Amino acid sequence: AAGLVIGAAGGAGISAAVSGDGSETGKAGSGGSTALSTVGATEVMFHGKHQAGITTPLQSRGHLVAFDLAPGAGRKEAAALLRRWSATAKALMAGRTASGAADTGIALDAGPSSLTVTFGLGRTFFDRTGLAARRPGQLDPLPAFSSDALDPKRSEGDLWVQIGADDALVAFHALRALQKDAGEAARVRWQMNGFNRSAGATARPMTARNLMGQVDGTNNPKPADPDFDKRIFVPQGATGAQDWMAGGSYAVVRRIRMLLDDWERLSLDKQEKVIGRRKSDGAPLSGGTETTPLDLNKMGPDGKTVIPDNAHARISAPEQNGGAAMLRRPFSFHDGIAADGTPDAGLLFVCWQADPLRGFVPVQRKLDRGDALSPFLRHEASGLFAVPGGPAEGEYVGQRLLE
């Protein structure tokens, strides 16, 4: 019984912190006589300056799915699809069922559970819809990296949808509803499933851990930073081929397999040097607590920098990359044990930036030249998507481009 009490208190604490985060989250009053727990009741708004699912706190379940427009489907069909998808996303995010009798019933009884649905457009979307002239240069293909082992069938796509929720059934329900909505207009190209720690699993709000056991996400840009919007979102007054992207962002998606057997063979000391942070609490090896800034110049008694020259956190730090920064918002994945006995597991790395050439690309280029983490990773799939700004009341996502 004591465990239950602690769990419940922890859950409430975490959810309170979550909904206090920003303008996006509110509280659902979803009827019924007994209040839902905070996890189920939390509702994220569909309308707003930016689409939901970018600055929304990490949810415990995620589905990433890419679609290709069907042969013969063009701009008209794409516009109708995004209109249908927007209506469904809005209803489900508010905890309602999908329209009509077609609802599968999978999410009945559950609240909105922080569901977010985020829509993106890939490079090829613009050719299929005759809109190549309005394709932003930001969608130019990412450069190839030496550590890439990319599977084209699980990469890119005309359309991309990111689903996140704090309940597995709510997330799957959204996935099925959106796939049904696609109807004859678009077909699934690839789909990936991810997860994060459940709300309430820790006694107080804490940064997530990844499957290597590291505290991951500490030095992300914060919405309260003065340059946050500039780094993550396309400016409201964007012009030229980017005008319809005002308030939008670019998502880089990478399925990064972790070579966990190799990683787990390293001593704790070596693991910590690979990142430059302590595993137990994420504090920099240069001292302090998790949120203490890295002291990249601090020397150890051996005459070497305490945070090694090839440490992942050193090489990826904005100060080392001309200010290049991105918002990392990943899900872990585990797709079973491969035939060779190794886990098919790792990170569905999703990062957000106003321009990939000032975010992901320069940082990955540097990491690829040989940070200490790279030998334990394999990039297996990749996508780059333009994620339009949030829809105003009465608007659907992408309307400013498509109508």
Ligand code: HEM
């Ligand atoms: C920081 C892990 C891939 C960019 C970190 C940290 C960890 C970590 C543990 C330190 C804590 C933090 O600040 O979040 C991983 C793992 C990866 C991965 C396990 C792959 C599976 C990448 C990739 C990029 C990247 C592909 C970008 C190209 C960054 C950045 C930081 C960071 C920008 C913050 C650096 C700072 O400002 O201190 N990563 N990372 N990471 N990582 Fe990664």
